[in-house]
Amino acid sequence: MIEQFGWSDALGQDFAPHAAQGYAPGRVTVQHRGLYTVATDFGELNAQLSGHLMREAEEGGYPAVGDWVALTPREGGAATIHAVLPRRTAFLRKAADSVQGVQVVAANVDVAFLVASMNADFNARRLERYLASAWQSGAAPVVVLTKADLCEDADAAVAEAEAVAIGVPVLGVSVVTGAGMEDLAAYLKPGETCVLVGSSGVGKSTLVNALAGEELMATAAIREGDAHGRHTTTHRELVRLPGGALILDTPGMREFGLLEVGDGLDATFEDIDALARECRFRDCGHANEPGCAVRAALETGALDEARWKGFQKLQRELNFLEAKEDRAARQTNRKHWIAIAKANKASKKIKGEW
Ligand SMILES: Nc1nc2c(ncn2[C@@H]2O[C@H](COP(=O)(O)OP(=O)(O)O)[C@@H](O)[C@H]2O)c(=O)[nH]1
Ligand SMILES: [Mg+2]
């Protein structure tokens, strides 16, 4: 069964020390609060974390959908998870609870389909944001523009997205006419894992159902008159498509927040990165410095003003997040030292007067 979920020889090597301890491998397909559904050679098991993993997990160390874990099966289809295998890729977000700080929302994803609908206004800034978080995760992005049947000029919509997603494949598709569906299927390779990210109502679950050839996911009819979808997908679930690829549908994009997106930002804005390297001063702020290649490109129109603004905004956000992380790290250190101080005090009491 685990072969069907993407198990490989390389994973087998990573798993060897766990196998030596008598643990079995499995892949997390669903996560709801402290409970995990895990695909294993013993079938699907309902797993919980071991007390040790719960206490000792580092930041982002709890299992997420897509993770490979080491577990012991228990009676009645239950299991205990002892460890999480190293991740090849990971989508991160700030955890809701401050204990974990960073949370993994999807692990070991090979391809990230960034989904937008052709019948809604194209939002270049949002696409840049999605691209940055996809690059940051380590997954390869593919832009998918849905509902081509509702768009008068689908080619123009694709071209518009291509201008933003430089060097990234952009596909126009429709589940109504079937247009582009073969091109999309070409990215679904057996044993590989894909995730669909995009606003609610763009047609992510409909795509999964079309690719699966059956109604695996609930979909929502969009209310007449506005393009806002309802959230019908309530949890993340990794499902296996007939061709052998694994696909993860997500309730919405909100959970794929930006985080330490540094590398992702450079990859998304390669053009700006290249321009900035042409500036006369290495630490050019691209404001009033002489010999600034960025300003020159803005003046000639070679660099789009809105694209530059979008980049600056993401960068400010990134700086903010980094500052916040620094604060969080200092806070954790402080807590750590307070705990040690308390423990010292307590042990002195026990040991009595010296
Ligand atoms: N006309 C048309 N409607 C579509 C297409 N794909 C999805 N839809 C509709 O868009 C609505 C939202 O789809 P859904 O899959 O629930 O979106 P999700 O929130 O992204 O999962 C549903 O009413 C679908 O039938 C398409 O290619 N063409
Ligand atoms: Mg959905």
Ligand SMILES: [Zn+2]
């Ligand atoms: Zn400059």
